[in-house]
Amino acid sequence: MKINKGVEWAGHACALLVPLWPDKGLSLSALAEFHELPEPYMAKQMQALARAGIVTGGRGRSGFYTLAKPPGEITLLDILLAVDGEEPMFRCSEIRQQGPCASKPKDCKVPCNIAAGFWRAEEAYRESLRQIDLATLSGAVAAQLGPDKVAKAGEWMGANARSRT
Numbered sequence: 001m002k003i004n005k006g007v008e009w010a011g012h013a014c015a016l017l018v019p020l021w022p023d024k025g026l027s028l029s030a031l032a033e034f035h036e037l038p039e040p041y042m043a044k045q046m047q048a049l050a051r052a053g054i055v056t057g058g059r060g061r062s063g064f065y066t067l068a069k070p071p072g073e074i075t076l077l078d079i080l081l082a083v084d085g086e087e088p089m090f091r092c093s094e095i096r097q098q099g100p101c102a103s104k105p106k107d108c109k110v111p112c113n114i115a116a117g118f119w120r121a122e123e124a125y126r127e128s129l130r131q132i133d134l135a136t137l138s139g140a141v142a143a144q145l146g147p148d149k150v151a152k153a154g155e156w157m158g159a160n161a162r163s164r165t
Contacts, residue, residue: 007083009037010045014054014079016157018071018138024161025057025066034156045083052082064162071138077129090118 013031020026026034032042046065049055054074057065067074092115096103111119142150 003080004084006041006045006048007080009035009042010049010083011076011079013042013046013065014049014067014074014134015138015141017055017065017067018134019154020157020161021067021071024163025064026157026160027064027162030160031065033160048083049079052078054078054082066164067134071134072136074134075130076132076137077126080129088119089122090115092118 012035016031016034017025028043028046029039031037031046032039046055050057050065050068053068055065056068092111094105094108096112097105097108145153
């Protein structure tokens with residue numbers, strides 16, 4: 001399984017917005033600057049998050065983004081689905097209906113064990129992401145960074161954050 005960079009970038013952008021919720025946000029340029037990411041590509045991820053109702057705001061470089069709902073109500077699965085879409089990772093192509101020993105379509109009414117195994121694994125993966133919300137994740141990130149980096153990030157956010165109004 002490979003998760004595209006956009007999902008990672010969107011996750012980091014959302015995590016950056018957590019301490020600013022509910023009254024403040026960051027501009028697109030600030031979100032891109034914080035991790036030295038290309039602004040046009042960050043814009044694409046933020047637009048996907050906005051369409052999914054995870055963030056609000058935008059409208060160019062001067063606009064800003066803020067979380068659309070409490071951090072405890074946004075999960076990593078929400079972010080993944082917003083950026084990568086709802087399509088399942090595994091798509092059965094009914095390969096068992098091909099080749100010299102091909103099964104007839106009428107014999108393939110029940111998913112094969114291989115497809116069923118992939119679907120079970122994907123559901124377990126999605127359930128795991130569903131259990132990780134931004135509020136919990138933000139606390140874990142802060143603990144991992146340590147007080148000096150948290151203070152430095154706080155100073156940067158204080159200088160770059162803007163109020164909703």
